[in-house]
Amino acid sequence: MIVNEWCMYCGECAGVCPQCVIEVCETGLKFDEQTCEDCKFCVMVCPVGALEKDEQK
Amino acid sequence: MMIETDVLVVGAGPAGSTAAKHAAFNGADVILIDKKSEIGAPKRCAEGVSKEGLKKLGIKPKSRWVTHEIENVRLVSPNGTVVWLNQDKVKLPEAGYVLERKVFDKHMAMDAARAGAKIKIKTLAKGLKKEGDQIIVNAESMGESFDIRAKIVIGADGPESRVGRWAGLNTVFMPKHMESGVQFEMVRVELEDKNSLEFYFGSLAPGGYAWIFPKGDDIANVGLGVLPTKTKKSAYQHLLEFVKSCPATKNAQAVEINVGGVPVGGPVRNMVTDNVMIVGDAAGQVNPLTGGGIISGMTGGLFAGEVSGAAISDNEITKDRLAEYEKRWHEDRGDSFKKYLKAKDYLLSLSDEELDSIALAFKETEFENINTGELIKNLIKVSPKALLKLGKLF
Incomplete structure (x- = not known):
C-alpha cells in the first residue's frame, strides 16, 4: 500500500x-501486506484520498 | 518488563478518560494509555455537545474548554431554503456548547488522573492475549516495549479499534456505515446568526451533511461527512466545493484541517467479552443521525468504569458481571438510536428536490406545537412522494 504524504493518520x-491489518500510529500507518486480502475498503473510505494500492506488488 | 494493574484503559478520548476516572473512583488501580503525544490533538470532531448531556454526566462547563454557547439550529436545503429551529422549542441533540476538544480531552484525562488513574502518553497498544483469568497487553512507548497485565481491559481506541478485535469482538465497520469526515477550522466565517449550528443537506454531501459550528467571533468548524459508498469523490473534494459555494465561507480562511471516520451504523452487537469491554466510537456509540458521539461515548465510559470498579472490588470479574455495562448503556439510550437510524435512512432517501419542498413546507412552521399529525399534514401538502417514503420506513 502506498501511504501518501498527506495522510493524517x-x-x-x-x-x-x-x-x-492496519496499525495506526501517531504519525504512521503500518500495513500487514501478507494478510491483506485486497478489498480496497481502506482506499475507498480515506477522507483525503491518501491511500493507493501498490499494483507492482 | 511487566506492569500490573486492575484496569487498563486504551485510549484517552472522552470515553476512555471517563472510564478511567470512574474505575478509579470505585477503588480500582487504573492505567490509562494513549498513543498520542498530546491528548486531544488532533481533534476528529465538530465539537458540538448538549448541555443536558454534560449535566447528566456531572460535568460542569468550564470557560477553558467551552468556546461558544448555541441557541438555534439553521437547516439549509440544497436550493438554500432555510428552516430555523429554536433550542427552547425543540429538543436538539448535540446542540448546547461548541467545545475546544484539545482542551476538553486533556481536562477529562486530568480528572481521571485526579481520581487516581496513572496516565501513559505516547504509548501504543501492540497486541493482546489472554493468560489465565487475566489479559496481557503488549505496549510500546518511546522505543521501549513492555507488557501490562490487567484484570480488565477497556478499549476506548476509536473507530479504528483494535482492542475489541484482538479480544474477538466484531468491531469492523462496513464502509456503508462509516462516514468519511473532513473539516476546516476557519476564520472570517460570515454567519447569519453567530449562535446557530448550521446544517446543509443534499447531494453536496452524499450520505451525510455539511455543518458549520461556530466557535465565537468569526471562527467556526466547517466540515462535512459523506458515505464513501455514495460518492466517487473524496470527502475533502466535497468540502472544497462546499466552502467555495457556501455564502458564509466565501471569505473564510482555514487554519486547521481535521479528518476522521464516524461509525453511523448504530452500536456494535457486543461490547463485552471475557475481561474486555469496548466504549465510545470503538463500540459504535454514536448517534447514527447526527454523528455526535461525545455524550453517548462518555456515558459508555461512565458505566464501563463503574461496572469494572465494582467488579474488581467484589473480585467477581465474570463476563456476566461486565455485561451489566452494556445493559446499562442500552437502557440509558432507550430506543432513541433506533429512531435516529430510521430518521437517517429517511433523510438519505430524499432527493434534492424533495428536501427543498420539505424545507419550503416547514419554513414558516412554528415548531412550538410540532407533532406527528402536523408533520404529516405538512408533508402531504408539499411532497406526497416524500411522505410515502416516510411511511415505508416507520
Whole structure:
C-alpha cells in the first residue's frame, strides 16, 4: 500500500479493514501486506484520498 | 518488563478518560494509555455537545474548554431554503456548547488522573492475549516495549479499534456505515446568526451533511461527512466545493484541517467479552443521525468504569458481571438510536428536490406545537412522494 504524504493518520482505513491489518500510529500507518486480502475498503473510505494500492506488488 | 494493574484503559478520548476516572473512583488501580503525544490533538470532531448531556454526566462547563454557547439550529436545503429551529422549542441533540476538544480531552484525562488513574502518553497498544483469568497487553512507548497485565481491559481506541478485535469482538465497520469526515477550522466565517449550528443537506454531501459550528467571533468548524459508498469523490473534494459555494465561507480562511471516520451504523452487537469491554466510537456509540458521539461515548465510559470498579472490588470479574455495562448503556439510550437510524435512512432517501419542498413546507412552521399529525399534514401538502417514503420506513 502506498501511504501518501498527506495522510493524517485518522485511522478510518483501519476501522473498515475486515482483516485488521492496519496499525495506526501517531504519525504512521503500518500495513500487514501478507494478510491483506485486497478489498480496497481502506482506499475507498480515506477522507483525503491518501491511500493507493501498490499494483507492482 | 511487566506492569500490573486492575484496569487498563486504551485510549484517552472522552470515553476512555471517563472510564478511567470512574474505575478509579470505585477503588480500582487504573492505567490509562494513549498513543498520542498530546491528548486531544488532533481533534476528529465538530465539537458540538448538549448541555443536558454534560449535566447528566456531572460535568460542569468550564470557560477553558467551552468556546461558544448555541441557541438555534439553521437547516439549509440544497436550493438554500432555510428552516430555523429554536433550542427552547425543540429538543436538539448535540446542540448546547461548541467545545475546544484539545482542551476538553486533556481536562477529562486530568480528572481521571485526579481520581487516581496513572496516565501513559505516547504509548501504543501492540497486541493482546489472554493468560489465565487475566489479559496481557503488549505496549510500546518511546522505543521501549513492555507488557501490562490487567484484570480488565477497556478499549476506548476509536473507530479504528483494535482492542475489541484482538479480544474477538466484531468491531469492523462496513464502509456503508462509516462516514468519511473532513473539516476546516476557519476564520472570517460570515454567519447569519453567530449562535446557530448550521446544517446543509443534499447531494453536496452524499450520505451525510455539511455543518458549520461556530466557535465565537468569526471562527467556526466547517466540515462535512459523506458515505464513501455514495460518492466517487473524496470527502475533502466535497468540502472544497462546499466552502467555495457556501455564502458564509466565501471569505473564510482555514487554519486547521481535521479528518476522521464516524461509525453511523448504530452500536456494535457486543461490547463485552471475557475481561474486555469496548466504549465510545470503538463500540459504535454514536448517534447514527447526527454523528455526535461525545455524550453517548462518555456515558459508555461512565458505566464501563463503574461496572469494572465494582467488579474488581467484589473480585467477581465474570463476563456476566461486565455485561451489566452494556445493559446499562442500552437502557440509558432507550430506543432513541433506533429512531435516529430510521430518521437517517429517511433523510438519505430524499432527493434534492424533495428536501427543498420539505424545507419550503416547514419554513414558516412554528415548531412550538410540532407533532406527528402536523408533520404529516405538512408533508402531504408539499411532497406526497416524500411522505410515502416516510411511511415505508416507520
